[in-house]
């Protein structure tokens with residue numbers, strides 16, 4: 001039997017088995033095919049960007065590892081992304097940070113414009129990839145003391161407000177060019193290492209700065225603004241201005257998209273449980289699917305219980321049209337293309353698993369108070385032949401199934417990545 005007929009036989013058996021519990025596999029695959037994950041550019045170069053100012057990563061962000069082959073310029077990053085996309089089934093978006101513009105000469109953050117992202121817009125059009133965007137409030141002298149939009153100095157606040165306004169215009173131009181709204185996500189590192197004497201004033205300043213950034217009304221068919229909270233960072237252990245409560249209130253009152261990053265809460269707190277609550281009050285969510293190990297360490301996403309729970313919540317609540325799935329992890333200790341492939345494939349696998357649940361039956365059992373059967377069926381679901389469906393999906397999407405993608409990355413590593421000369425120094429940069 002050839003490997004492709006073995007795969008089809010396994011798939012046919014799996015379809016029968018899912019059918020026997022009332023699950024339509026073809027319908028699940030059709031829904032999965034429509035989901036575009038926003039793949040983050042910063043896994044490819046350890047959040048360095050292309051400003052080339054010599055500024056080190058800061059503001060509580062830290063990348064560890066020294067694996068060779070980091071992308072050093074836009075061409076290399078695009079080539080690495082193309083390799084990763086070719087190994088991920090479906091058609092996916094790219095999430096760019098503002099520091100990834102193409103600058104011939106130094107351009108201040110408050111002066112960046114769409115011209116610096118034209119190369120990305122054209123590349124994306126050629127690839128059939130849609131873009132999302134983020135202002136970059138880190139790795140800059142005006143962020144070195146840990147404050148940006150909530151800075152006590154109005155001159156520094158103005159600088160960062162101008163950056164936010166510039167980024168919204170860039171995001172709108174991207175959205176217009178691609179005929180799909182560009183999600184523009186605002187995350188700022190502002191906070192104190194030690195106990196503040198005044199928790200209120202910085203929060204008032206942050207709210208005011210955001211209001212000034214969002215004063216210009218934008219076309220929702222071109223760009224959407226999202227806001228991302230954080231519990232703590234390196235250097236902001238005691239107090240983060242943009243806490244969950246801050247942004248929850250901000251998003252509700254200003255009708256913004258709320259971003260939930262899986263690493264930005266207490267270690268035992270999960271974002272899967274926040275989806276149904278927050279969606280009662282905000283129009284849409286952006287997720288930063290990530291994996292914290294003991295802290296917001298941004299490890300590559302694995303098939304964890306929480307990843308499965310996130311996807312189950314999205315499917316069980318019928319939220320696929322209100323939740324934007326983005327990724328946020330960066331690991332410089334392994335092949336970076338593989339990091340993208342592993343994390344994105346896992347995200348899609350978990351979503352497919354959720355789509356293959358007998359949702360109606362589980363919810364009916366719950367309504368009837370039959371919690372024994374609910375638990376039993378949830379557990380039985382874990383040994384259903386999910387792998388055969390996933391492999392078939394990959395094969396029919398024209399990407400390698402199972403472990404077969406690994407040799408494509410190994411070839412790329414030996415022919416391309418290993419020829420990149422710069423060895424990236426082991427970095428543990430902190431704010």
Ligand SMILES: C[C@H](O)[C@H](O)[C@@H](O)C(=O)CO
Pocket residue numbers: 042047061134187228230261288296328
């Ligand atoms: C690059 C960052 O990870 C990103 O902008 C932000 O989403 C974050 O999660 C900061 O901790």
Ligand SMILES: [Mn+2]
Pocket residue numbers: 187228261288328
């Ligand atoms: Mn994030």
